[in-house]
Amino acid sequence: MIQNTTLLPRQLGDSHIRLLRIYKSVVENGGFANAEVDLNISKPAISQAISELESLLAMRLCNRGRAGFSVTEQGQQVYLSTLQLLASLETFRSQINGINTELTGELNIGITDNMVTVPQMRITEALRRLKQQAPKVVINISMIPPDEVESGILDGHLHIGIVPHLRSIAGLTYQSLYQERSLLYCANNHPLFDKDLSIISDQALAGYDAVVPTYPQSLEIKQQQAKLNATATSTDREGIAFLILTGRFIGFLPTHFAERWVKEDKMRAVDEHNRYFATKFCAITRKGARSNLILEAYLSALS
Incomplete structure (x- = not known):
């Protein structure tokens, strides 16, 4: 026994x-x-x-x-139990916030990389308002891939996430934020830079090495990426920028992220009227989660 x-x-x-x-x-x-x-x-x-x-x-x-x-x-079992315990402690703290008029505790946010240069600045502005309203709140930001943000929301260790809206998961709620436009870029030391970039055929484009992302993409984006001669990959957009700036690769970047190099004449868009796509971004939270005044205050500021 x-x-x-x-x-x-x-x-x-x-x-x-x-x-x-x-x-x-x-x-x-x-x-x-x-x-x-x-x-x-x-x-x-x-x-x-x-x-x-x-x-x-x-x-x-x-x-x-x-x-x-x-x-x-x-x-591994102890690790999973630890996640549950810590999430429960944060839930308790959030519930107490629902009783206490003074907001105290933590706001844990997961964000996809390279969002800080988005012109609308809604994430930044909402954080400013939250900190002004609740100076004792501790803000924790994790820069992680979209799938990790989603899993973090579902298991409770993240309160809110900012991700591209590529799919809908049953356990999450979605709040639209903005659209991001991406163009195909080359660097000033790339053979394409000094050519007429107003239009380029798929066949000509395939003659140049390209870098593509490994993170999930929408069907529209996949169709654009499929036209490239992908000889390199990157897990994030900063890695794509690194390779474009070598002058040996072309690749897609958000216009707000590439703007600094375009202004310095270090990058140019290639056939921007045909080589582009839009990505929708949204805020995600766990459906049916208990009341959390800190999260509610941030969502209010975000909207």
Whole structure:
């Protein structure tokens, strides 16, 4: 007969929550070294905390050594339970905010890369208004891919996300923000730069190397990308800009993001009347989530 043993005390204190937060960071950063920056504590201190947590739980959470870092099966289960616990704590804090007239707590936001140069500045303006209304609110921004933003909203560790609206997920609500126009660009040291760029055939375009994104795209965007001779990829738009500026690649960039280089005559749009697409961006929140006055205040400012 297997006898269950109570490993944790009946009341979890701040010290236990701290150990779990450290463990969460180690897992998400793929090891102790990368977690140092995130946690702002030394690697030996992280190692000691993980050893203390393993001793407390009487189980090995992760393997570390010459073979590299990996999470054990039990460690993965503890990680998932930790996410639930921390999300519950934030939910409790949000519920208290619903009672307390003074807004305190956190707003966790996930944003797709390179949105800060969007001319409308609605995200920035909404953050300014929120901080003015609720100076004690702590704002945490994560710059992550759209699919990670979506999963973060669904599992509760993010309150709101800003993503391109490429699909609709049943558990999320969507608030339209703005459209982003993208054009095909080449750099000033590319063979196309000094040519007539008002129009170019698909056949001629295929003669030049191009960089395309690896993140999800709408059908319209995929149709435009399919005409390119893709010999490089990037996980984000900054990476695309890096390769365009080498003068060896062409690629699509949002006009607001490319504007700085266009003004400096370092980039030019290629056949802009035919080589373009629009991307719709929206704010997403979890459908059916409990009332959260901080989130409501931010959504109000955003709209």
